[in-house]
Amino acid sequence: METSISRCIFLLFTTLLVATKGYKPVIIIHGMLDGAAEMHFMHDMIMKAHPGTNITIPDVYSYYKSLEHLWKQFPDYLKAIQDVINQSPNGIHLVCFSQGGLMCRAVVEQLDNHNVESLILLSSPQMGQFGDTSYVKEFPKSRYEVYRLCYDLSLIGQQISVCEYWNDPYHQPEYQERSDFLAVLNNQSAHSQSQQWRKNFMRLKNVVMIGGPDDGVITPWQSSHFATYDKDLNITEMKDQEVYQKDYFGLKTLDSRGALHTYGIAGVNHTFWHRNQTVFDCCIEQFLT
Ligand SMILES: *[C@@H]1O[C@H](CO)[C@@H](O)[C@H](O)[C@H]1NC(C)=O
Ligand SMILES: *[C@@H]1O[C@H](CO)[C@@H](O)[C@H](O)[C@H]1NC(C)=O
Numbered sequence: 001m002e003t004s005i006s007r008c009i010f011l012l013f014t015t016l017l018v019a020t021k022g023y024k025p026v027i028i029i030h031g032m033l034d035g036a037a038e039m040h041f042m043h044d045m046i047m048k049a050h051p052g053t054n055i056t057i058p059d060v061y062s063y064y065k066s067l068e069h070l071w072k073q074f075p076d077y078l079k080a081i082q083d084v085i086n087q088s089p090n091g092i093h094l095v096c097f098s099q100g101g102l103m104c105r106a107v108v109e110q111l112d113n114h115n116v117e118s119l120i121l122l123s124s125p126q127m128g129q130f131g132d133t134s135y136v137k138e139f140p141k142s143r144y145e146v147y148r149l150c151y152d153l154s155l156i157g158q159q160i161s162v163c164e165y166w167n168d169p170y171h172q173p174e175y176q177e178r179s180d181f182l183a184v185l186n187n188q189s190a191h192s193q194s195q196q197w198r199k200n201f202m203r204l205k206n207v208v209m210i211g212g213p214d215d216g217v218i219t220p221w222q223s224s225h226f227a228t229y230d231k232d233l234n235i236t237e238m239k240d241q242e243v244y245q246k247d248y249f250g251l252k253t254l255d256s257r258g259a260l261h262t263y264g265i266a267g268v269n270h271t272f273w274h275r276n277q278t279v280f281d282c283c284i285e286q287f288l289t
């Protein structure tokens with residue numbers, strides 16, 4: 001009896017909380033070689049912390065399809081996110097895992113007047129990848145050779161997603177010329193929309209960057225914090241890069257506004273970021289207002 005009363009009170013309380021607080025809708029975007037199904041861990045953690053949240057997990061380009069050309073995938077993600085935005089006048093949040101974080105940035109940069117508040121990037125190679133690609137069987141074994149494939153448009157070139165954000169510190173001119181996704185998002189290659197994309201990116205209230213040294217896939221793992229390799233394979237931090245210093249795509253402006261939140265967390269393998277309760281509690285929940 002007592003338990004059912006307290007359960008009743010609890011339910012009433014949470015209902016009231018949801019009604020008054022009205023958590024904003026959340027969209028979860030999966031990464032490479034996984035799919036919507038794997039994102040249910042994140043879904044469940046959010047629902048437990050914030051009951052009643054409207055969560056959308058686009059079930060597109062899962063598993064091997066996630067390796068397809070990113071601009072080919074783009075319209076489906078754009079539509080999924082736009083649909084939720086259209087029904088959410090008070091704003092939405094994006095939780096984006098790994099490669100999905102680049103897709104999310106592409107959508108945010110291209111959506112004029114969007115109302116995305118928190119862009120949460122979970123181990124997402126925001127400054128590219130220069131590491132293990134053994135999961136793509138067409139690729140050379142050595143990372144020093146991958147550029148031959150990725151930056152050569154007559155070969156597979158930019159048709160495989162990894163190539164579109166392959167960032168080889170020894171071949172920067174080719175990267176800037178050939179990378180048709182990351183270099184474009186970063187405004188490292190000139191394009192006519194760069195002003196508008198920058199403006200759109202700067203509408204974000206929070207950019208939450210989560211990554212860590214035991215990731216095992218994103219290389220360097222600091223790419224999840226917008227850092228990159230130099231020619232000695234030392235890390236160039238976000239603030240020491242020209243794209244930041246000259247505010248190519250709005251990162252510095254967001255930083256000056258206190259909108260960037262960086263978390264480096266040890267002990268988490270790549271495929272565990274979206275299912276680790278500790279990570280959710282420390283670094284994600286507070287941004288899902
Ligand atoms: C969640 O949001 C979607 C799209 O914005 C809407 O179609 C759906 O009805 C909502 N679901 C609930 C339970 O509110
Ligand atoms: C980046 O965008 C700005 C405009 O916002 C432009 O002036 C600049 O030339 C762009 N950078 C490159 C490399 O094209």
Ligand SMILES: *[C@@H]1O[C@H](CO)[C@@H](O)[C@H](O)[C@H]1NC(C)=O
Pocket residue numbers: 232234
């Ligand atoms: C790169 O790192 C190595 C070893 O950590 C260090 O000895 C070297 O001075 C660094 N190079 C630069 C240019 O910072």
Ligand SMILES: *[C@@H]1O[C@H](CO)[C@@H](O)[C@H](O)[C@H]1NC(C)=O
Pocket residue numbers: 265266267268269272276277278279
């Ligand atoms: C979860 O994250 C914590 C750090 O926040 C880490 O110590 C732990 O090993 C992680 N667990 C798993 C299964 O990834």
Ligand SMILES: *[C@@H]1O[C@H](CO)[C@@H](O)[C@H](O)[C@H]1NC(C)=O
Pocket residue numbers: 216269272
């Ligand atoms: C993380 O990866 C390491 C190295 O591959 C492995 O030894 C460890 O068991 C993994 N941890 C989890 C929680 O999967």
